[in-house]
Amino acid sequence: MEIRSIHTLDDVRPFINFEVNVGGGTLQLEGHEYYCIDQSCNCAIVNIMVHEVGGSRLTQLIYGWRPYKHYVKQNFFKRDCESMVRGDLSLPEPKTHLNKMILAGFQNWLRQNKKEKDELFAGRYKKFRKKIREIGEDEIGGFARTKVLSDNEMIEVLKNLTQSDIADMIELYGKITKK
Numbered sequence: 001m002e003i004r005s006i007h008t009l010d011d012v013r014p015f016i017n018f019e020v021n022v023g024g025g026t027l028q029l030e031g032h033e034y035y036c037i038d039q040s041c042n043c044a045i046v047n048i049m050v051h052e053v054g055g056s057r058l059t060q061l062i063y064g065w066r067p068y069k070h071y072v073k074q075n076f077f078k079r080d081c082e083s084m085v086r087g088d089l090s091l092p093e094p095k096t097h098l099n100k101m102i103l104a105g106f107q108n109w110l111r112q113n114k115k116e117k118d119e120l121f122a123g124r125y126k127k128f129r130k131k132i133r134e135i136g137e138d139e140i141g142g143f144a145r146t147k148v149l150s151d152n153e154m155i156e157v158l159k160n161l162t163q164s165d166i167a168d169m170i171e172l173y174g175k176i177t178k179k
């Protein structure tokens with residue numbers, strides 16, 4: 001699952017704040033949000049870059065604030081839909097103890113007033129999308145554009161496919177051919 005995303009343009013200050021207890025101490029964390037810029041896409045997903053307050057990046061989370069059925073409709077795999085609505089570590093992030101604690105801290109932050117926070121994400125996503133439409137996707141710069149792979153890069157990707165990637169591709173192929 002590749003999601004083209006870029007930092008929210010409105011507010012570069014992190015707005016997500018929570019803490020986790022690790023090894024007898026408390027880590028103060030904050031999160032920056034990133035949204036998809038693809039105007040033909042209606043994923044409604046936020047990527048959250050988590051770092052220690054004033055410190056370096058620790059991990060990245062993914063969260064979907066809309067109901068489960070919205071994500072199923074976007075053709076995501078069912079297990080991805082389930083994890084998105086709960087909040088999860090982004091795909092490449094290792095499931096270390098610290099990362100799991102950070103995820104639990106985020107889910108706890110969310111639970112404190114889920115309805116209000118979901119509305120907050122929805123509102124910021126809407127504002128972000130409006131700004132993208134005004135500015136135009138191309139003006140945002142190369143970072144945001146879809147990466148086109150060279151033949152050599154493609155070969156590397158294919159060599160590194162795992163069993164589960166292949167299972168995903170077969171499932172996706174099944175979905176496409178059924179239509």
Ligand SMILES: [Zn+2]
Pocket residue numbers: 003004036037038041042043044
């Ligand atoms: Zn999208």
